[in-house]
Amino acid sequence: MEEEKSYDFYSIEKKWQNKWYNEKTYSVEDIPLDNVSVNVNGENRQKFYCLEMFPYPSGRIHMGHVRNYSIGDAIARYKRLKGYYVLHPIGFDSFGLPAENAAIKNNTNPKEWTLKNIETMEVQLKKLGLSYDWDRKIITSDSSYYKWEQLFFIQMYKKELAYKKLSRVNWCESCHTTLANEQVESGKCWRCGSEITIKNMEQWFFKITDYAEELLSELDNLSGWPDKVKLMQKNWIGKSEGLSLFFKISAEPIQLEIFTTRPDTVFGATYLAISPLHPLAKDLLKTEDARIKTEELIRKSLISKELNEKEGVFTGSFAINPFNGQKLPIYIANFVLMDYGTGAIMSVPAHDERDFEFAKKYNIEIKQVIKNKNNEKTSSNIEKNEINKNEMNGGIKEDEIQELTSPFLEDGILINSSIFSGLTSEEAKKAISLEAEKTGIGKRVINYRLKDWGISRQRYWGCPIPIVYCEKCGAVPLNEEDLPLELPENVTFTGKGESPLAKLESFINARCPVCGGQAKRETDTMDTFVESSWYYAKYTTKPGLPFNLDNNANLHSSNNCDCNSDAGKSSFGQSPFDKKAADYWLPVDQYVGGVEHAVMHLLYARFFIKVLRDLGYLNVNEPFKNLLTQGMVVKDGSKMSKSKGNVVDPDDLINKYGADTVRLFSLFAAPPEKDLEWNEKGVEGAYRFIVKIYKLSSLYKHHLNNVTIKKQKKFEDTNIELEKINNELNAIIKKSENEMEERFHFNTIISSCMELVNKIYEYDKNKTQNDLTISDAYLLKHILNSILIILYPFIPHVCSECFEILGSDITVECAGWPEIIETGYKIDTCNIAVQINGKLRAQITANLDSEQHDILNLSLENEKIKKNISDISLVKKYIYVKNKLINIII
RNA sequence: GCGAAAGUGGCGGAAUUGGUAUACGCACUGGACUUAGAAUCCAGCGGAGUAAUCCAUGGGGGUUCAAGUCCCCCCUUUCGCACCA
Numbered sequence: 001m002e003e004e005k006s007y008d009f010y011s012i013e014k015k016w017q018n019k020w021y022n023e024k025t026y027s028v029e030d031i032p033l034d035n036v037s038v039n040v041n042g043e044n045r046q047k048f049y050c051l052e053m054f055p056y057p058s059g060r061i062h063m064g065h066v067r068n069y070s071i072g073d074a075i076a077r078y079k080r081l082k083g084y085y086v087l088h089p090i091g092f093d094s095f096g097l098p099a100e101n102a103a104i105k106n107n108t109n110p111k112e113w114t115l116k117n118i119e120t121m122e123v124q125l126k127k128l129g130l131s132y133d134w135d136r137k138i139i140t141s142d143s144s145y146y147k148w149e150q151l152f153f154i155q156m157y158k159k160e161l162a163y164k165k166l167s168r169v170n171w172c173e174s175c176h177t178t179l180a181n182e183q184v185e186s187g188k189c190w191r192c193g194s195e196i197t198i199k200n201m202e203q204w205f206f207k208i209t210d211y212a213e214e215l216l217s218e219l220d221n222l223s224g225w226p227d228k229v230k231l232m233q234k235n236w237i238g239k240s241e242g243l244s245l246f247f248k249i250s251a252e253p254i255q256l257e258i259f260t261t262r263p264d265t266v267f268g269a270t271y272l273a274i275s276p277l278h279p280l281a282k283d284l285l286k287t288e289d290a291r292i293k294t295e296e297l298i299r300k301s302l303i304s305k306e307l308n309e310k311e312g313v314f315t316g317s318f319a320i321n322p323f324n325g326q327k328l329p330i331y332i333a334n335f336v337l338m339d340y341g342t343g344a345i346m347s348v349p350a351h352d353e354r355d356f357e358f359a360k361k362y363n364i365e366i367k368q369v370i371k372n373k374n375n376e377k378t379s380s381n382i383e384k385n386e387i388n389k390n391e392m393n394g395g396i397k398e399d400e401i402q403e404l405t406s407p408f409l410e411d412g413i414l415i416n417s418s419i420f421s422g423l424t425s426e427e428a429k430k431a432i433s434l435e436a437e438k439t440g441i442g443k444r445v446i447n448y449r450l451k452d453w454g455i456s457r458q459r460y461w462g463c464p465i466p467i468v469y470c471e472k473c474g475a476v477p478l479n480e481e482d483l484p485l486e487l488p489e490n491v492t493f494t495g496k497g498e499s500p501l502a503k504l505e506s507f508i509n510a511r512c513p514v515c516g517g518q519a520k521r522e523t524d525t526m527d528t529f530v531e532s533s534w535y536y537a538k539y540t541t542k543p544g545l546p547f548n549l550d551n552n553a554n555l556h557s558s559n560n561c562d563c564n565s566d567a568g569k570s571s572f573g574q575s576p577f578d579k580k581a582a583d584y585w586l587p588v589d590q591y592v593g594g595v596e597h598a599v600m601h602l603l604y605a606r607f608f609i610k611v612l613r614d615l616g617y618l619n620v621n622e623p624f625k626n627l628l629t630q631g632m633v634v635k636d637g638s639k640m641s642k643s644k645g646n647v648v649d650p651d652d653l654i655n656k657y658g659a660d661t662v663r664l665f666s667l668f669a670a671p672p673e674k675d676l677e678w679n680e681k682g683v684e685g686a687y688r689f690i691v692k693i694y695k696l697s698s699l700y701k702h703h704l705n706n707v708t709i710k711k712q713k714k715f716e717d718t719n720i721e722l723e724k725i726n727n728e729l730n731a732i733i734k735k736s737e738n739e740m741e742e743r744f745h746f747n748t749i750i751s752s753c754m755e756l757v758n759k760i761y762e763y764d765k766n767k768t769q770n771d772l773t774i775s776d777a778y779l780l781k782h783i784l785n786s787i788l789i790i791l792y793p794f795i796p797h798v799c800s801e802c803f804e805i806l807g808s809d810i811t812v813e814c815a816g817w818p819e820i821i822e823t824g825y826k827i828d829t830c831n832i833a834v835q836i837n838g839k840l841r842a843q844i845t846a847n848l849d850s851e852q853h854d855i856l857n858l859s860l861e862n863e864k865i866k867k868n869i870s871d872i873s874l875v876k877k878y879i880y881v882k883n884k885l886i887n888i889i890i
Numbered sequence: 891g892c893g894a895a896a897g898u899g900g901c902g903g904a905a906u907u908g909g910u911a912u913a914c915g916c917a918c919u920g921g922a923c924u925u926a927g928a929a930u931c932c933a934g935c936g937g938a939g940u941a942a943u944c945c946a947u948g949g950g951g952g953u954u955c956a957a958g959u960c961c962c963c964c965c966u967u968u969c970g971c972a973c974c975a
Contacts, residue, residue: 228894232970235893260975307973340974354973449974669902677902685915748904751914833910838956840910879955885909887955
């Protein structure tokens, strides 16, 4: 055996990376030219847009990035092997708080800090050998990017999709800015974990609620999304259908509007409850005592949404139930939310947990109006409820006294409800709603939990909002041709008080675009989730000259928005991307990222593409066709973090083992959707496997180098051991296709390849390479090449190198997905498990596709079976699963 | 509290359609090579038992010839929402 060159990952990885980056191997055209639009077989190549969530340039990449990008790269490289025309871009989500916080702390410039980080991370990403089209790199903090965002903002403003209002908003004292609802997690800031307080501020909003229905209903079409994420979005949008009902206030000329999803319980209402922040709250108060108590409730509601105990105050006012004329006391109650529905409810303690709790506390009547459907006693709920026999025959006895120990929450049959008694809840909901509409005391409405997206941030390092406030004209958007409104650089950071922009006279003072008079600029910047809401569309067009919207055919014709179709047409007349390119590449065929963005980024991006569609920029309804949400990388059971001191730096690992090893381990240790437990010893295992592959290729270098693989259907006259291995290879080829396209369980592909490599070593042990006949060499080269191609998406450098070592005119990435080639070897026997009464007792070898009685006889000849079954007459029956198993029942 | 997902050796995990549970990797144990170690290679590795066998996929029931897989109840963990009327 000749001396092998040892595996020098550093040189190998450098060699291939240089080739890829210098030759721009992974660059694609915005719209494929004729010469790439067909494959070698003359078939049309399909496009495939593979995207991973782009990183925030925080300084260095971390293991989460490595995992995310290894998954995406595996998919992108696989699709190229399969002949797709693959767009696989990368960029940096570079606006955000850390840059500004670093500026405050270290007296640096956020822009310089950010660009330096991008530079570092770009080097790191390139060292991982990811197959990106680097020509399409986006840096969102660059005005060449965010000027388009300002353009979108202006156009949204003109369509009233962006608006400003005074509102109670979430405030994070630590980040010193407001936050959108999606960015508050259990009352805490999503970024820093600080407690959120409530502030009343003028804020800019995007009218995402206009799209609530579409965002909800389109979820059904997203078959390529995990159910978990769809459910989270569904719950977040929180559609509920119900009845809005007007209650007259007795002795007052005013009405109170409430919202309920349970119109069927309207006869059980025993009080009304309104939010302390309800505009009518103070008007309804009748006593000084109630006023004082209410002030306290208002004070508490204003600072926090957190609630420990239900508290309320009787206002002294009464309302009239429009259905039965009953006089209902009106309470001010802290558990009623002002920003949902109408801020007022009818309380039905018998059939609502919260109303029940409140009624118990304040001794309010509890009146049951729904009973169990099946006429069974709800014994756990009702203590004294002797159901009148008459009820069985449909006759409902009124005025039964129900003593509930807990509310009855399910749907059922109405009782004590006048003409509606006897109806089911479902029927009654309809009937009562219709009646309310007929008599004009109410209307059916749909409410959403989703709120408009608050995008104002009182921070510097973000996209400036292109609005000025003119004394004469009010809020006025900039002229589109004056964009970009650049973020000024000559600012000082104190970390105290308002945004640095608010103190910068040169920025604040502006001319009104309408009247030319004195005006002041908006000093809030946009939420950085705005940049990530459309970056995937920007990628579809290479950077360069802006596209003229007017040159884009049919730009406004297929606009499915009901507004003026000229809305998207700006005087500026330009677009950040070519509409044809966007329509060609979008939607993203495979999106990969962390599940933490399930209701933030992923909801905003869905909203934004619909807005861009309605503005006429593209013709796409959804941004991401398939979504893969990968789990976290954890160590010692918890997420890697500086505070826990369990961070592993990818750079250290790459230097020690090489990028292929780090990538392989990331994909091997767990399926992508699960958390990945980091284990240094496991990394060594991955390294060992790569060395094994490299050694195997080196071992056969001289024997296979000159063997040229021809296209062939079958290998003849080959070594039987190799033929067996080829059979297993064929199974792996098939299985891998399924995994790479459907399930993404790369770990199972890798383990199959490990098994196969082990088998080749075993084969090698019993042979010397000189035994190789010419036909064996063909087959072996086919096997080795195929394994290299299958593993190439995961460990591209070493596979490229080994493919070259074994001798080929083309690189592995041009080789195409391996074909299944048969040999003369046919498996004509199989292993059959023999069970007695369902328990495994023996294994026998039988001819393939044997008849069941032959298998039975064969089984009964087996020593172990004989011991249990001495005679065939003992066999009561048996079940035979072809080529697999026989279960004999005695 | 509501909703969802998951629970398999010492560990990460396989078993994709109900059909031979524990593939592959890690760790561990023994052996070879070595002055020694590292690396590598070989062998072993769910538990109990001398063995035949028996017991094992969070626990308990069920369906089935056959259950990690399907159904019901319970426990635990993780995630999301948390008074949304």
